[in-house]
Amino acid sequence: MMAKTTKNKTFSAELLAWFGEHRRPLPWRETGDPYRIWLSETMLQQTQAHVVIPYYNRFLARFPDMRSLAAADEDDVLKLWEGLGYYRRIHHFIAAVKEVCNRHDGNVPNDPGAFRNLSGVGDYTAAAVMSIAFGHRLPVVDANVLRVTTRYFRIAEAVDKAKTKRMIREELKRLIPDNAPGDFNQAMMELGALVCTPRNPRCDTCPIAGGCGAYAAGETDRYPRIARKPKVPEYHVALGLVMQEGRFLIQKRPSSGHLAGMWELPGGKIRDGESPEQALRRKCREELGMDILVHERCAAASHAYSHFKIHVFLYRCNAGRIVEKPVKNQTLAWIDSEEIPDYPFPSVNHKLFAALSPPASL
Secondary structure (H helix, E strand, O other): OOOOHHHHOOHHHHHHHHHHHHOOOOHHHHOOOHHHHHHHHHHHOOOOHHHHHHHHHHHHHHOOOHHHHHOOOHHHHHHHHOOOOOOHHHHHHHHHHHHHHHHOOOOOOOOHHHHHOOOOOOHHHHHHHHHHHHOOOOOOOOHHHHHHHHHHHOOOOOOOOHHHHHHHHHHHHHHOOOOOHHHHHHHHHHHHHHOOOOOOOOHHHOOOHHHOHHHHHOOHHHOOOOOOOOOOOEEEEEEEEEEEOOEEEEEEOOOOOOOOOOEEOOEEEOOOOOOHHHHHHHHHHHHHOEEEEEEEEEEEEEEEOOOOEEEEEEEEEEEEEEOOOOOOOOEEEEEOHHHHHHOOOOHHHHHHHHHOOOHHHO
């Protein structure tokens, strides 16, 4: 069971005092605009702050407010998000911004329930935006906060279980101050990012070390505890650099699902008992209605997503005859290497482009 918070009545005061002195000068901390705060919290999910900063600045330079984003072309938005990963975040964000423009006259609702009901807004985003932008007493629970809290209270339960997160959220509700909920949430996340790190935490500089159970017991390395995860599946994929008259073929992914709306090289997963070349010919016939002539392998790359990993092999090909109609609603384009920056591609495609030597061989 979790220890009572009364063991350290000065928890919030010490934490906020430390945050006031050590907070990083991040661009989203210089604004009270709910849209910009919301954008930053969307980008920061499962992504470190130093990675987010250039994306955040470029995105706002192009889409400074919600109405400009709501009216934007999808390819333009995805291009600015390209490389940040977890693309479902941006699709949900666009949908939610459009809902705000249509139903709330372009103003982020200052009501936790109404905001939580927007597309893709979960408990983390709702608590972060509502506390930082509007001062609602809603505790944020992310990986940094889970690590700080489980060490402080020596919580033995696995943090990837919903029950544990609910328990931690209830405990934080007793700690979060009335007058500075947004700063408290940011301070907890900042402490986890800078001091209470996953490995080699800097406990000697921690403002709440005096009440930390794991520090007192010399067991900081034992928290947080995570339930054993199943092995991440791995897939082998064959893609084609399908050439015709000096240009190569790309296709746009469906508007929903994994990597929705991104552009990619044609191909797909290799089935059991199938060679990469066979898989590539099969996928081009199934999706493009095209016979292709497969030549040598010219590049390879691996990429890890949140729930699986892929190993990709790229083959030089020549376009052949059209044998049947492409899959319905298939969007295709023939481009050259100079046009690659005009399209949003998944990171693994860029790894393949970079692996080609020389680049002009595209």
